[in-house]
Amino acid sequence: MSVITLPVANGSSEPFDFPAIAPVEPAGNARNRIAYAAAHVVSEPGQRNAIDWEATLQFREYLWGCNLGVAEAMDTAQRGAGLSWMQARELIQRTLTAAQTRSDALIACGCGTDQLEPAPTVTLEQVLRAYEEQMAWVEAHDGRIILMASRALCTAARSVEDYVAVYDRILTQARQPVIIHWLGQMFDPDLAGYWGHDNIDQAMEVVLSLLSTHAVRVDGIKISVLDKSKEIAMRQRLPPGVRMYTGDDFDFAELIGGDENGHSDALLGIFDAIAPAAGAALHELASGRRSKFDAILAPCIPLSRHIFSTPTCFYKTGLVFLAWLNGHQDHFSMLAGHEGKRSFLHLADVFRLAAAGGLLRDPDLAVDRMRSFCQTHNMDG
Numbered sequence: 001m002s003v004i005t006l007p008v009a010n011g012s013s014e015p016f017d018f019p020a021i022a023p024v025e026p027a028g029n030a031r032n033r034i035a036y037a038a039a040h041v042v043s044e045p046g047q048r049n050a051i052d053w054e055a056t057l058q059f060r061e062y063l064w065g066c067n068l069g070v071a072e073a074m075d076t077a078q079r080g081a082g083l084s085w086m087q088a089r090e091l092i093q094r095t096l097t098a099a100q101t102r103s104d105a106l107i108a109c110g111c112g113t114d115q116l117e118p119a120p121t122v123t124l125e126q127v128l129r130a131y132e133e134q135m136a137w138v139e140a141h142d143g144r145i146i147l148m149a150s151r152a153l154c155t156a157a158r159s160v161e162d163y164v165a166v167y168d169r170i171l172t173q174a175r176q177p178v179i180i181h182w183l184g185q186m187f188d189p190d191l192a193g194y195w196g197h198d199n200i201d202q203a204m205e206v207v208l209s210l211l212s213t214h215a216v217r218v219d220g221i222k223i224s225v226l227d228k229s230k231e232i233a234m235r236q237r238l239p240p241g242v243r244m245y246t247g248d249d250f251d252f253a254e255l256i257g258g259d260e261n262g263h264s265d266a267l268l269g270i271f272d273a274i275a276p277a278a279g280a281a282l283h284e285l286a287s288g289r290r291s292k293f294d295a296i297l298a299p300c301i302p303l304s305r306h307i308f309s310t311p312t313c314f315y316k317t318g319l320v321f322l323a324w325l326n327g328h329q330d331h332f333s334m335l336a337g338h339e340g341k342r343s344f345l346h347l348a349d350v351f352r353l354a355a356a357g358g359l360l361r362d363p364d365l366a367v368d369r370m371r372s373f374c375q376t377h378n379m380d381g
Contacts, residue, residue, distance in 0.1 A: 002367045005379060006348045013379060018367055021358040024296065026276045028283035029067040029104075033256055033263070034243065035282055036069040036108060037271035038076035040319050041083060041091065045333045049082060055329050056091070057098055062328065066279035068271055069106030070095065071146060075187060076269040076316060077110075080151065082335030085115035089137055096141045108179055109138045112148035118155040118190065124162055127153045131170050145178040146222070146267075147171075151190045160196035160206050167210055177219035179245060179267065182207060184225035186312040200225060204234055215239035222247045222267045226312070228255055235262055249308040249315070253281075253297040257290060269315060270304040273322045274359055299357030306346075306353055314341040318350050322359070325351065325366040332373065344377045 006016045039060055044050035060070050072095045073079060073088040083091070092109045099105035113130035116122060127150060138145050147170065157163050171178065182203075185192040195203035211218055220243030223231050228251040235244040246255040246264035255264040271278045277296050284292035307318035317338055324332040333339050351360075351370050360366040374380070 002364070004367055004370055005374065006352065006370075007345050007374075007377075007379060009345065016352060016355075018355055018363060021356070023361045023363070024274075024277040024280060024358045026066040026279035026283075028280070028287070030283045030286035031067070032286040033282055034069065034106075034245075034265040035256075035271065035278065036071040036106065036245070036267040037063045037066075037275055037278070038071040038074040038267065038269045039063060040272055040316060040323060041077045041335065042320075042323070042329045043333050043335050045331045049084075049087075049335050051087060051091070051335075052329070053094060057094060059323065059328050060095055060098060063272075063275050064099075064102060064105050066275040067104070067283070068275055068279055069108070070099075071108055071110070071267050072096075072143075073110040074146065074148070074181070074269075075110075075183065076272060076319065078316060078335050078338065079110060079112060079148070080114050080188070081313075081316070082338060085134070088114070092138060092143060093141055096143050108144040108146045110148045110181075111135050111138050111145045111178075113150040113152045116152045118151040120155065122152050122156045124153075124156050124166060127156055128166055128169055131166070132173065135170065135173065139175050144176060144219075145174060147178045147180045149181055149183040149188070149191050149194055151188070154191050154194055157196065163195050163206065164210060168213070171210075171214045171217045174217055177217055179219050180207075180211075180221045181247070181267075182221060182223045182225070183247075184223075186226060186310070187224055187315075188313060200227070200230055204230065208234065208237055211242055212239050215242055218242050220245045220265065224248070226250050226308070231255060231264065232261075235264060249304045250301075252304070253294060253301060256282075257285065257293060269319060270300070270307065272319045273307065273354075274300045274303070274357075276361065277357070277359060299353075300359065303350070303353040303357055303359065306349055314338070317342040318347070321347050321350055322354055325354070325369050326361050327365050332369075347373070 042052040042055035111134040116130040195206040197203040222245040224247030245267040281296040
């Protein structure tokens with residue numbers, strides 16, 4: 001295989017010998033877990049915050065082809081970080097329309113309040129109306145709702161009771177059970193103190209009480225706090241019928257695999273980058289071959305932990321970089337210039353870890369693109 005020169009931590013460079021590992025291919029559609037990939041959007045280079053709709057929708061077809069569901073218009077799609085609500089509306093409509101042409105298209109859509117700028121003057125009633133507007137849009141297009149955390153609510157709420165009042169009203173209006181997304185502040189610092197508490201255990205009590213009240217209206221909860229012990233503790237206390245969707249991009253394999261005390265389903269940003277491996281692993285798990293499930297995902301864990309390393313909110317840059325290396329788009333650019341949120345060294349390590357895990361589906365293309373990327377950073381790869 002090819003040898004490419006890459007940067008290293010001391011500021012110098014060294015040759016990297018691309019490993020002779022066959023790329024992982026999706027295999028089989030047996031499932032005993034529900035699994036969504038939170039999907040990124042493909043920007044239109046040279047146009048301010050424009051979306052390449054063709055490439056964006058082709059990527060969703062690819063995820064469905066890997067036997068994964070699509071979690072649409074989530075934080076992975078740069079909600080609140082370049083993707084406007086008006087763009088999210090169109091994204092949701094286009095993807096739901098595409099899903100109708102397939103019999104195997106599992107999809108749920110993010111519903112938030114990002115048309116409302118967080119400000120000290122924002123009221124709870126305005127937050128409610130913003131949620132209701134987005135909920136109405138998703139439901140009008142026959143979509144299932146992922147109820148996203150709200151920066152505006154985090155600003156407007158003065159107590160636990162304010163959070164409960166908003167979620168009570170929204171949940172009672174939903175036409176079908178929703179997925180609640182608890183997004184931790186490591187993913188979005190503006191959500192610090194969500195649920196009225198800085199302490200995760202205290203916040204968890206609020207959420208569990210809410211779930212107990214509205215269990216019939218909730219399909220599940222996604223918890224994104226990157227602490228498997230908190231997820232497991234909460235999972236064991238969920239009301240009957242309410243699923244735990246792991247949002248832990250550090251320990252997802254262990255949490256999905258589970259044990260005699262339970263398991264998590266999945267709604268993960270990292271599945272955007274490792275879709276073939278995720279699909280193949282889930283097939284093995286459903287077929288009773290836990291060891292093969294673990295073996296397929298083992299090399300994905302170091303990659304995921306690197307992509308989601310601090311500052312975690314910039315994980316999307318790594319996902320889009322891999323999408324470019326894998327040929328899903330013909331450029332490495334993002335909405336709002338987010339391609340510049342990670343360092344050259346960080347992205348070089350993304351390449352190294354993906355190569356080591358067999359996660360680059362066309363090694364020659366990936367090496368060529370990595371070489372060109374190195375050259376833009378004045379390194380002759």
